[in-house]
Amino acid sequence: xxxxxxxxxxxxxxxxxxxxxxxxxxxxxxxxxxxxxxxxxxxxxxxxxxxxxxxxxxxxxxxxxxxxxxxxxxxxxxxxxxxxxxxxxxxxxxxxxxxxxxxxxxxxxxxxxxxxxxxxxxxxxxxxxxxxxxxxxxxxxxxxxxxxxxxxxxxxxxxxxxxxxxxxxxxxxxxxxxxxxxxxxxxxxxxxxxxxxxxxxxxxxxxxxxxxxxxxxxxxxxxxxxxxxxxxxxxxxxxxxxxxxxxxxxxxxxxxxxxxxxxxxxxxxxxxxxxxxxxxxxxxxxxxxxxxxxxxxxxxxxxxxxxxxxxxxxxxxxxxxxxxxxxxxxxxxxxxxxxxxxxxxxxxxxxxxxxxxxxxxxxxxxxxxxxxxxxxxxxxxxxxxxxxxxxxxxxxxxxxxxxxxxxxxxxxxxxxxxxxxxxxxxxxxxxxxxxxxxxxxxxxxxxxxxxxxxxxxxxxxxxxxxxxxxxxxxxxxxxxxxxxxxxxxxxxxxxxxxxxxxxxxxxxxxxxxxxxxxxxxxxxxxxxxxxxxxxxxxxxxxxxxxxxxxxxxxxxxxxxxxxxxxxxxxxxxxxxxxxxxxxxxxxxxxxxxxxxxxxxxxxxxxxxxxxxxxxxxxxxxxxxxxxxxxxxxxxxxxxxxxxxxxxxxxxxxxxxxxxxxxxxxxxxxxxxxxxxxxxxxxxxxxxxxxxxxxxxxxxxxxxxxxxxxxxxxxxxxxxxxxxxxxxxxxxxxxxxxxxxxxxxxxxxxxxxxxxxxxxxxxxxxxxxxxxxxxxxxxxxxxxxxxxxxxxxxxxxxxxxxxxxxxx
DNA sequence: TCCTCCCGCCAAGCA
DNA sequence: TGCTTGGCGGGAGGA
Numbered sequence: 001x002x003x004x005x006x007x008x009x010x011x012x013x014x015x016x017x018x019x020x021x022x023x024x025x026x027x028x029x030x031x032x033x034x035x036x037x038x039x040x041x042x043x044x045x046x047x048x049x050x051x052x053x054x055x056x057x058x059x060x061x062x063x064x065x066x067x068x069x070x071x072x073x074x075x076x077x078x079x080x081x082x083x084x085x086x087x088x089x090x091x092x093x094x095x096x097x098x099x100x101x102x103x104x105x106x107x108x109x110x111x112x113x114x115x116x117x118x119x120x121x122x123x124x125x126x127x128x129x130x131x132x133x134x135x136x137x138x139x140x141x142x143x144x145x146x147x148x149x150x151x152x153x154x155x156x157x158x159x160x161x162x163x164x165x166x167x168x169x170x171x172x173x174x175x176x177x178x179x180x181x182x183x184x185x186x187x188x189x190x191x192x193x194x195x196x197x198x199x200x201x202x203x204x205x206x207x208x209x210x211x212x213x214x215x216x217x218x219x220x221x222x223x224x225x226x227x228x229x230x231x232x233x234x235x236x237x238x239x240x241x242x243x244x245x246x247x248x249x250x251x252x253x254x255x256x257x258x259x260x261x262x263x264x265x266x267x268x269x270x271x272x273x274x275x276x277x278x279x280x281x282x283x284x285x286x287x288x289x290x291x292x293x294x295x296x297x298x299x300x301x302x303x304x305x306x307x308x309x310x311x312x313x314x315x316x317x318x319x320x321x322x323x324x325x326x327x328x329x330x331x332x333x334x335x336x337x338x339x340x341x342x343x344x345x346x347x348x349x350x351x352x353x354x355x356x357x358x359x360x361x362x363x364x365x366x367x368x369x370x371x372x373x374x375x376x377x378x379x380x381x382x383x384x385x386x387x388x389x390x391x392x393x394x395x396x397x398x399x400x401x402x403x404x405x406x407x408x409x410x411x412x413x414x415x416x417x418x419x420x421x422x423x424x425x426x427x428x429x430x431x432x433x434x435x436x437x438x439x440x441x442x443x444x445x446x447x448x449x450x451x452x453x454x455x456x457x458x459x460x461x462x463x464x465x466x467x468x469x470x471x472x473x474x475x476x477x478x479x480x481x482x483x484x485x486x487x488x489x490x491x492x493x494x495x496x497x498x499x500x501x502x503x504x505x506x507x508x509x510x511x512x513x514x515x516x517x518x519x520x521x522x523x524x525x526x527x528x529x530x531x532x533x534x535x536x537x538x539x540x541x542x543x544x545x546x547x548x549x550x551x552x553x554x555x556x557x558x559x560x561x562x563x564x565x566x567x568x569x570x571x572x573x574x575x576x577x578x579x580x581x582x583x584x585x586x587x588x589x590x591x592x593x594x595x596x597x598x599x600x601x602x603x604x605x606x607x608x609x610x611x612x613x614x615x616x617x618x619x620x621x622x623x624x625x626x627x628x629x630x631x632x633x634x635x636x637x638x639x640x641x642x643x644x645x646x647x648x649x650x651x652x653x654x655x656x657x658x659x660x661x662x663x664x665x666x667x668x669x670x671x672x673x674x675x676x677x678x679x680x681x682x683x684x685x686x687x688x689x690x691x692x693x694x695x696x697x698x699x700x701x702x703x704x705x706x707x708x709x710x711x712x713x714x715x716x717x718x719x720x721x722x723x724x725x726x727x728x729x730x731x732x733x734x735x736x737x738x739x740x741x742x743x744x745x746x747x748x749x750x751x752x753x754x755x756x757x758x759x760x761x762x763x764x765x766x767x768x769x770x771x772x773x774x775x776x777x778x779x780x781x782x783x784x785x786x787x788x789x790x791x792x793x794x795x796x797x798x799x800x801x802x803x804x805x806x807x
Numbered sequence: 808t809c810c811t812c813c814c815g816c817c818a819a820g821c822a
Numbered sequence: 823t824g825c826t827t828g829g830c831g832g833g834a835g836g837a
Binding site for chain 3: 808809810811812813814815816817818819820821822
């Protein structure tokens with residue numbers, strides 16, 4: 001026996017070149033020669049002619065030949081295996097890379113022209129391909145399935161596909177983009193990213209459940225294959241496994257690229273979205289892993305098609321694999337009717353007369369034959385909880401005393417706050433008796449553009465139109481700034497000169513404009529600004545220019561705020577050593593938006609969502625929709641402070657004009673913020689607005705029993721904080737005061753003095769960065785027994801970086 | 808160590 | 823009933 005020579009590790013070479021070496025061992029089957037020359041009989045002639053004319057017969061014959069030769073190959077292989085040493089044989093095998101699906105796909109694609117001429121259809125015979133490429137059939141299915149999802153091939157029959165090439169690609173991509181938009185993938189991506197950050201520091205939470213519900217019902221999850229008219233989909237198991245099919249997954253994956261900007265999608269996010277649509281309730285690690293594996297398969301094929309390219313997105317949390325769209329730019333749908341996506345399950349191709357949206361919905365949720373969306377169970381819960389709220393409110397034993405906002409107009413701003421504190425609470429109660437319908441009507445009157453959409457409105461509590469709001473411009477315009485992530489809303493007093501920059505309408509948060517404010521809508525800002533946010537966050541999403549209807553807005557800031565702050569508090573008590581990091585993360589998350597810079601103003605925290613209604617809030621959050629029936633409350637100081645009805649137990653201390661400050665606001669919040677025009681503030685101008693003195697604050701706190709006598713709470717952080725925040729142009733501070741059942745009062749001061757020039761674009765990077773040291777938060781907790789707790793933490797450094805590196 | 812993804816089992820569905 | 827199709831996850835190569 002001769003020692004076999006070491007061969008180049010390619011299967012082809014192995015199979016072809018080693019054959020001679022086996023000869024001494026086994027008698028190789030006689031190679032099939034050209035068939036013995038039949039005499040040219042009419043029969044044989046006819047046979048040949050038929051063979052030439054019919055590709056079917058030809059291929060069958062080829063197959064027969066191939067199977068013969070493949071049996072030879074197998075024999076050879078076996079022979080090799082037997083006679084080569086184990087190691088050597090292994091080495092002789094193609095490496096993993098050489099067997100990769102991507103490479104295989106390259107080989108596969110090389111067989112067919114990108115743009116085959118329509119006159120001559122190329123047929124794909126799977127057996128042929130598997131033989132020629134020396135791969136298992138299973139692998140070819142992976143490729144073909146992805147190609148099928150792009151309508152580059154379509155199945156003819158068992159074992160047979162037609163090759164379309166890239167002819168259909170533009171239409172397919174356009175259809176996919178449309179369906180992706182309809183399916184609100186942008187919002188889903190956004191939400192996932194948000195949850196990711198929450199989950200990071202609170203893995204035990206019920207996020208999965210929440211996420212599951214926010215992804216919509218199982219009905220919605222059954223998005224089926226998007227078809228093009230004329231490209232029929234004939235999967236073998238079309239009725240069975242289609243929803244989990246690689247085809248559908250592939251289409252969804254592509255949709256993610258098409259709807260997001262920048263067109264980078266991380267595998268993690270994609271997997272979550274795909275799982276989310278596939279019943280996220282039972283999300284576990286293995287399912288996630290499986291999804292990721294499939295996505296790699298799809299990505300390999302898409303990469304071979306040069307539609308995507310692998311990149312890495314580096315965030316603070318590490319390097320994440322992602323893919324970047326490198327395929328053709330897909331223009332907005334202009335002639336949808338022709339390119340309409342249809343669904344396999346929705347049997348006949350949809351007629352062109354049906355409006356496009358309807359068609360898409362049909363395509364997406366066809367199986368029930370419904371044309372409309374059904375209400376998700378969580379929405380039903382929500383509605384119930386809202387009704388409960390309303391019932392409670394309306395059956396409140398105390399008759400609310402109506403306090404006209406004008407009553408307060410003549411009163412001095414700050415001292416009045418203290419004096420009127422009980423009245424504020426009362427007044428807030430009064431606000432509850434107003435129904436949401438009333439509010440909506442008013443809102444509608446004020447700005448039809450911002451009429452809340454019942455199923456998508458999320459922060460109406462903060463955006464209800466305000467009653468009795470004088471039309472006159474105040475010198476200081478309070479802006480209710482919800483901060484959904486942090487859970488604390490702020491009333492921000494802006495100089496009228498800046499108030500005009502506040503938009504009336506934020507599709508992202510569904511806030512409503514005030515009927516009386518001197519507001520100029522800057523709609524276009526939103527999308528740009530949000531783009532920035534998401535890009536900075538590290539990857540993929542963008543808000544499209546069209547108004548965003550849902551999922552982002554489905555989040556419940558008040559709920560989240562409540563749970564987050566509670567958890568944060570608990571954590572700070574339980575794990576002091578972890579507190580700083582976790583708190584940092586919380587706060588970072590809570591401020592994960594880019595910012596708009598306002599040169600002056602006052603920041604007044606409005607807490608909301610108390611312990612008392614955690615459950616309700618939670619339900620609402622799950623529903624992804626916030627009550628539209630929340631009622632606005634009037635405050636003698638801010639004029640009216642919108643506030644959810646569910647916040648009965650919270651008493652705001654609204655007039656905490658802590659210090660004049662330069663506020664950097666999250667633009668989405670700003671965009672969402674209604675501007676209040678408050679005549680009671682007419683008496684004060686930005687420059688002359690009275691700042692509450694420390695003693696006044698302490699007096700107030702003592703007065704209302706939040707802190708025991710003798711305890712002094714520093715008010716002006718600039719004076720008390722050991723950080724270099726003396727700079728006049730930037731001194732950020734906020735005070736968060738909430739009086740809840742446990743009488744926990746927390747002040748958070750974040751003095752910061754960025755040295756960087758305060759250009760808006762710089763702000764996005766430098767928000768709350770304190771060059772002089774970490775931002776300091778002082779939390780002072782005054783319990784009902786009068787004891788206090790203080791804690792410090794580093795705050796607000798949401799400098800999320802995005803680095804996209806290509807491999 | 809973790810990312811990547813090959814590999815093949817096995818079940819659903821079709822002819 | 824045999825064959826095709828394809829979901830799925832173990833586990834190994836590679837970075």
